[in-house]
Amino acid sequence: MSRIDTAILPERPVAMTRIETDICIIGAGSGGLSVAAGAVQMGAKVVLIEGHKMGGDCLNYGCVPSKALLAAGHKAHDTAQAAFGIAGHPPEPDFAAAKDHVDTVIETIAPVDSEERFEGLGVHVIREFARFISETEVKAGAHVIKARRFVIATGSRPFVPPIPGLSDTPHHTNETIFDLRERPDHLIIVGGGPIGMEMAQAHRRLGSKVTVLEGAKALGRDDPEAAALLLDKLRGEGIEIVEDATVSAVSGREGAISIETGDGRSFAGSHLLVAVGRRVNVDRLDLEKAGVDHDRRGVTVDKGLRSTNKRVYAVGDAAGGLQFTHVAGYHAGVIIRPMLFGLPGKARADHIPWVTYTDPELAQVGLTEAEAREKHGDRLFVAKADFRHNDRAIATGQAEGFAKVMVVKGTPVGATIVGPQAGELIQLWALAIANGLKMSAVAGMVAPYPTLGEINKRAAGAYFSPKLFDSPLVKRIVRLVQRMIP
Numbered sequence: 001m002s003r004i005d006t007a008i009l010p011e012r013p014v015a016m017t018r019i020e021t022d023i024c025i026i027g028a029g030s031g032g033l034s035v036a037a038g039a040v041q042m043g044a045k046v047v048l049i050e051g052h053k054m055g056g057d058c059l060n061y062g063c064v065p066s067k068a069l070l071a072a073g074h075k076a077h078d079t080a081q082a083a084f085g086i087a088g089h090p091p092e093p094d095f096a097a098a099k100d101h102v103d104t105v106i107e108t109i110a111p112v113d114s115e116e117r118f119e120g121l122g123v124h125v126i127r128e129f130a131r132f133i134s135e136t137e138v139k140a141g142a143h144v145i146k147a148r149r150f151v152i153a154t155g156s157r158p159f160v161p162p163i164p165g166l167s168d169t170p171h172h173t174n175e176t177i178f179d180l181r182e183r184p185d186h187l188i189i190v191g192g193g194p195i196g197m198e199m200a201q202a203h204r205r206l207g208s209k210v211t212v213l214e215g216a217k218a219l220g221r222d223d224p225e226a227a228a229l230l231l232d233k234l235r236g237e238g239i240e241i242v243e244d245a246t247v248s249a250v251s252g253r254e255g256a257i258s259i260e261t262g263d264g265r266s267f268a269g270s271h272l273l274v275a276v277g278r279r280v281n282v283d284r285l286d287l288e289k290a291g292v293d294h295d296r297r298g299v300t301v302d303k304g305l306r307s308t309n310k311r312v313y314a315v316g317d318a319a320g321g322l323q324f325t326h327v328a329g330y331h332a333g334v335i336i337r338p339m340l341f342g343l344p345g346k347a348r349a350d351h352i353p354w355v356t357y358t359d360p361e362l363a364q365v366g367l368t369e370a371e372a373r374e375k376h377g378d379r380l381f382v383a384k385a386d387f388r389h390n391d392r393a394i395a396t397g398q399a400e401g402f403a404k405v406m407v408v409k410g411t412p413v414g415a416t417i418v419g420p421q422a423g424e425l426i427q428l429w430a431l432a433i434a435n436g437l438k439m440s441a442v443a444g445m446v447a448p449y450p451t452l453g454e455i456n457k458r459a460a461g462a463y464f465s466p467k468l469f470d471s472p473l474v475k476r477i478v479r480l481v482q483r484m485i486p
Helices: 003-008 030-041 056-060 063-080 095-113 115-121 194-205 224-236 325-341 369-379 391-395 422-434 439-443 454-469 472-484
Strands: 017-026 046-049 124-126 130-132 137-140 143-152 156-158 186-190 209-213 240-242 247-253 256-261 266-269 271-274 278-280 312-314 353-356 361-366 380-386 402-408 411-419
Touching: 017 030, 030 046, 030 056, 030 115, 030 143, 030 325, 046 143, 056 063, 056 095, 063 095, 063 194, 095 115, 115 124, 143 325, 186 194, 186 256, 186 266, 194 209, 194 224, 194 353, 209 266, 224 240, 224 361, 224 411, 256 271, 353 422, 361 422, 369 380, 369 402, 369 411, 380 454, 391 454, 402 454, 411 422, 411 439, 411 454, 422 439, 422 454, 439 454
Parallel strands: 017 046, 017 143, 046 124, 143 312, 186 209, 186 271, 209 240
Antiparallel strands: 130 137, 137 143, 156 278, 247 256, 256 266, 353 361, 361 411, 380 402, 402 411
16 A cells, blocks of 8 residues: 555554543642642552643743743842952843853753653552543543543633734743843833843843833832832843833844834844733633633632532632732642542632842732731731841841831731842741741840841731830830839
8 A cells, every 4th residue: 555545545543542530630730749748658549640841831841931031130240249358240241141040940840840750659640631522521632531620720821912013023931031042132122020020130130131111010019119110220230121012013133122112112133032921721621511610811710619510620710810820829729629529618818928039139028018907907017127227138238128018916927028038038927927926026035136038027026016115105004013123
């Protein structure tokens, strides 16, 4: 039979393999992997389906590579700075070598999220895209999986807005920017949120000219006072940040990009990064066949992260709330309880921190000052401490920034920190809010001296100081006691 005759023969139907399991997880990012590891090690039969890369967006395109590139930029910046009697030297960044560092970091972490590791734990891993075919079944390649419970952990992807000319113009998202081996001469970033600002500082410190275009206010989700301090620092490093600049048209080719804004301004650069938000990955799951309601934000879930189909849960970005890797991991812990033990589980968001990993870092947990004033009015007390009074920050030349805590009746309801290691320092307030601790618990903590962590204790002290030092009643009591004590 000729090759042509063979080619025109009808394809043989693929034999389908049927699998029955306790839990079927769709998506091998942070949330899916956490559920899989926890469930299988506690005795459940688990199938994990992933149609793209193990580890999801965070490992391959997000948190991990961005922090690695920021570290390279930080090293270059430190080399250039004269400080403490040490002369600075103009750095000679090797952009390709910096990307090699990014790749090495990903490769080092990847085995923890690998198919081999999870197969070793006892998880049945299927490397295909999945879609529901009924309320109790999904199809993935040549497999039909029937499960008692399903977990949608499909994450999100970059949102590319329908800007005229954008689809015909070379541009990057976070999924492609880390593959760029040659340093951009002039990187234009559309989007002034955390991703945009992190990539702006990393590329600027590695030698690129950078312009950020933001349609509203840069870092608009964060506390304005803290955001202003960070934006001033970024502008001081030579990053052009243009606010209220809605992009109306894009044109050009690689190396020559042109952008027009709605108010008639023009910007030109060599490369374009689009960082305006995320789109949840639920559109190819055929959720209607499973009776799972959803919208553009993600799967419709109750407080226990269960969908309109009681067999189906959603975690992380797919659950339609805060889009952070650590939220997906937290959600995994919430749903493990009902799925494995039949115990109630309830997700909350008031204790979830987030961080922009620029230099200085900007971190938030709970309510911002504006949100707290709107919700609590005159009951709110804002306790604030500055890094310029922190001896460790002074010693290391990082005495810029502050911590402020929003307090209602002695209980913190939010905290904002902008300054060195803000992402580490915010964790104390996340702990306090998660467990309903009072400000007295933080004030009673003994912090080692000198540490940046003392700023949290100082902020707690700032809450009590007016009550102790500015109170006429306290002064009268002290004078009375002093007269009575021999």
